[in-house]
Amino acid sequence: MAGGIAAYKSCYLVRRLAAAGHQVRVVPTEAALNFVGRPTWEALSGHPVHTGVFDDVPGVEHVRLGGEADLVVVAPATADLLARVAAGRADDLLTATVLATRAPVLMAPAMHTAMWQNPATRDNVATLRRRGIVVKDPAVGRLTGPDSGPGRLPEPDELAELAEFLLECPGAAAQLAGQDLSGRRVVVTAGGTREALDPVRYLGNSSSGRMGRALALLAAARGADVTLVAAHVDVPAPSAIEQVAISSTEDLSAAMTELAPDADIVVMAVAAADFTPVSRSQLKIKKHEGADPIGARTRIDLTQTPDVLAAISAARRPGQVIVGFAAETAPDRDALLELAAAKLARKGCDLLAVNDVSAGKVFGMVDTDVTVVRQQGPGRRVMGSKMLAAQAILDEARSLLAPAPDAPAS
Ligand code: CTP
Secondary structure, eight states: OOSSTTHHHHHHHHHHHHHTTOOOOOOOOTGGGGTSOHHHHHHHHSSOOOOSTTTTTTTTHHHHHHHHOSOEEEEEEOHHHHHHHHTTOOSSHHHHHHHHOOSOEEEEEOOOHHHHHSHHHHHHHHHHHHTTOEEOOOEEEEOSSSOEEEEEOOOHHHHHHHHHHHHHOGGGHHHHHHTTTTTOEEEEEESBOOEESSSSOEEOOOOOSHHHHHHHHHHHHTTOEEEEEEOBOSSOOOTTSEEEEOOSHHHHHHHHHHHGGGOSEEEEOOBOOSEEESSOOSSOOOTTTTOOTTSSOOOOOEEEOOOHHHHHHHTOOTTOEEEEEEEEOOSSHHHHHHHHHHHHHHHTOSEEEEEEOGGGOSTTOSEEEEEEEESSSOOEEEEEEHHHHHHHHHHHHHHHSOOOTTSOOO
């Protein structure tokens, strides 16, 4: 890490990656040690920490660290560090490591907004991305001083997710560095809707919002302009993306009527209730109300909600890609794919990401087993993290997009 105040957040990043079983070597710049001292990094990583190319000459660390790494993460990356790497310098152990590695490099810049927006920094970021280095846009929010804007280091969990994704799928570095969804508008819906019964009770479901979070995080990392329409979720929204909070399927319908027409890709990862109570009681429902004579049963009348996915699929314009999700319980894979094909046809969307949730599988879990089916051609199965599934879904969606207006003719 380079010398920025955000270095304190990297303590948690190191701890999280080490706790996940990764061998982490910390390479701070001399300036970084002004913010967090060497003993902290040595304790968190369990390895000695050096900053200079002459600190361990027999170990040839300036080449060995980069050579042995599966991934190099620079967090925080200051404006000065970006400039030095863009210039190909190798005057300390960190820049030498970045220059010597053949592994993917993930940089997380953090600096004042004015420095981030300075043309010199913009040029350096463009140069680094052109060379295949993944540069994560900083989060927007309160900076070290009283002002706020883009320049914050994203939360360590978000960086860890991206880092683990690059370890799982090193080939994706090219898409992230190349910003292959730049200029595209992507709307992702996530979480579970809630249909209110009275002021304190609702009908809901156990969707965690993790899949939607992974999709939004990855689409933004690939350069898309992302809006996350979030129902009830257990996870924070990724940084630097617009978020619209909703609660019920009716809210979802209203939000998507407004947002879908301008989107290039819409991904409906939200678990939307198909039914809602016919009426919502303004007062808390009492136990005796509506109960049968022995009080053991009651009834709730439900009415169907609008099918948002079917509506936006029917209204889509040429070149726009609509992706639906389906969580199914099926006795075997053939039955699962049959259900998926029928649902794809019924909804009229371009792609359907289907997963088998028999016996409580997948919902809220870190790993997933998703098959992406399309109107024509075979499905694509992905087993791995939700980020890996998100990558496959975005790849499939991108392949169906109309060419961007400014894309060179091929
Ligand atoms: N969906 C939607 N509007 C609804 C319900 C669902 O847009 N009122 C979307 C979900 O976000 C998901 C897809 O439709 O992308 C499939 O949801 P699902 O509940 O599986 O669809 P249903 O048509 O309700 O199918 P089933 O009868 O299997 O429940």
